[in-house]
Amino acid sequence: MLDIQKIRNSEPKILIIGSYSLITQSILDFDFLSGKARPSIEGIIRANKKGERFFYGEREVLIPYYKNLIETGQHFNKGINFFLNVASARRVLYTTNITLSTLPNLICGNIFAENTPEKHSLELHKFAQEKNVPIIGPSSVGLLVPGKLKLGAIGGVETRQLLNPIFYEKGSIAGFSASGGMTNEILNIFSSFNKRVSFMLSFGGDRFPITTPSQAFLEAERDPETSHIVYFGELGGSDEYELAKLIENGQVKKPVISYIAGSIADYFPTSPQFGHAKAMAKEKAEKASEKTKELKRVGVKTANSFTEFVKLIKAVPQKTKNTFMTTNSENLTKRRRALFATTITKETDSEVFILDEDQLELSRKYSFSYITISLLLGKKIKSRELEEFTDLIMKLLVDNGPSVSGAANTIITARAGRDMVSALCAGLLSIGKRFGGAVNEAAKNWIMGVESGNTPEEFVENFSKNSEIIEGIGHKKYRVDNPDPRIRELMKWADKLKGKKYLSFAQSVEKVTTNKKANLILNVDGAMSAIILDILVEKEGFDENQLKELVETEFFNALFIIPRSVGFIAHFLDQKRLDEGLFRLPREEVAFIKR
DSSP: OOOOOHHHOOOOOOOEEEEHHHEEEEEEEHHHHHOOOOOOEEEESSSSEEEEEEEEEEEEEEEEEEESSSTTHHHHHEEEEEEEEEEEEGGHHHHHHHHHHHHTTOEEEEESSSSSOOHHHHHHHHHHHHTTOOOOOOSSEEETTTTEESSEEEEEEEEHHHHGGTTSSSSSSSEEEEEEHHHHHHHHHHHHHOOOOOEEEOSSSSSOSSSSHHHHHHHHHHTTOOOOOEEEEEESSSSSHHHHHHHHSSSSSSEEEEEEEEEGGGGSSOOOSSTTOOOOOGGGGGSHHOOOOOOHHOOOOOEEEEHHHHHHHHHHHOOOOOOOSOHHHHHHHTTOOHHHHSSSEEOOOOEEEEEEEEEHHHHHHSHHHHHHHHHHHSSSSOOHHHHHHHHHHHHHSSSSOSSHHEEEEEEEEHHOOOOHHHHHHHHHHHTTTTTTTTTHHHHHHHHHHHHHTHHHHHHHHHHHTTTTTTTTTTSOOOOTOOHHHHHHHHHHHHOOOOHHHHHHHHHHHHHHHHHHHHOOBBBBBHHHHHHHHHHHHTTTOHHHHHHHHHTTTTTHHHHHHHHHHHHHHHHHHHHHHHOOOOOOOOOOGGGOOOO
8 A cells, every 4th residue: 555654754766667768867856856965766677788877966977777686686676665667568567577576675666658458457456465565557657745756757857847846845735647647737736826735646547557546545544744635537437436435434534626527528429538548438427427426425526627626726725835946947957968977087177086086195095006996996995905916916917028919019019110109009909819808708707607507527518519718728838737927926815815716616627627738727817817706706795797797898808908008018118228120020930831
């Protein structure tokens, strides 16, 4: 059952299912104009990108996108207490059922889509009752609790429509309608007479709304802040007879004002179908005129015309305090989206902020490795261990001699007389799966291996069957009897960690591969990626989904590219000092092979 007082006492945290940018922005504008410190929308379920920029006041914010409610994670899901489903009608049942099953602390939800199959609406009604989660809709513009919650398109989706005190100042009138358009029109009528609402909702125009008019009336009766009920009904259905019983039985005692639209249908031989699925009088009792008589019989102030309805609303007694103030309304209607966004740095006229801290202060307090790894992750790290390990790999990977492809290309470019940037780019463009660019793929392998639950033998066999190389395994120079000294140093450092599931898996794979061939050892790419995965889990609190996201963004390769760039620049400078001139391969170093 809908509980408005519970909503007033909550801190709304909304999940939106599907994409409807105008509605999303309108909720954010409502939050801002209500004086909330932060947006109520926590995320959006949509598969095609990471997030979308919206405005919070004049400031742009990024609302994250998630593919599904598994990706959001348990902690996130527990925090969500409201949902808004703007998915298409054919997906309403599936997506709402998953939402009700996954989010344990829901207070209320709203379904926006029109023409949801009636069978689906009935199934949802039953499931919502089982889960004890009130749902408004389908086909509803939503619920408004002034200053607290705007769950849907209710009141409009344009910023100028929301610059209205009725959204933010508390009142005592509860307003109800099946029609979204009339819900908004009634809000405008209230506003024009300086009336304020305790809450306002649209049941939705489909035949079987999940929250019915009777339930809404009972909640208005329970609500201590509601003194009057205003109801806009339509021909068709039997809702008004149920309302009349509630009033007659004394379950609803508060004054009710109503208007039942559709009396024009009496002038047709057979009742026409109006805009909503239920808005057609199939029998005499469903006519607007008959329902109006029934409500009058039980004492409801019922208008015979819309003009009379407006006059009845005007006559509702109410004391209103005009507290809503906005000095920046003009700025809100003239907002313009920036060309691109960043989450790591901010520049003012006088200074630069990195990760929300003044750059000079940051440089005084932290090491280069700390700042580097924090920038790469997009947030300040928490652990000393991650800073230390970053420092270690920066030193170990700074150079590996002049013979490797990246250094060789840098040297050749320098000797051709090109500038530093050109020589550095030549070296960097050599980085790929065969040289330096395997760190990310190695991390992906260890995540996949641990997640799959396969044994190391099965893991290796899967690669072997597909004739694929296991990135992170193998070296041209080092082997079991001639180990890489850098690996020894990395393993020595790894002893500081308690849990080493990724490193342990990588080492188990190495045991399998070295039994096949002595040089199929765990290489630097494989070892450092496994260790940093373990650090991120144990010391920084990353979960599997966050690790996968780092792989998708190619985070791990940055840990090779940054230090090796220093080595490439050093080789460029070295060649400039030596000034040996243009490099050309001796003829005898090139073999001509006849095809």
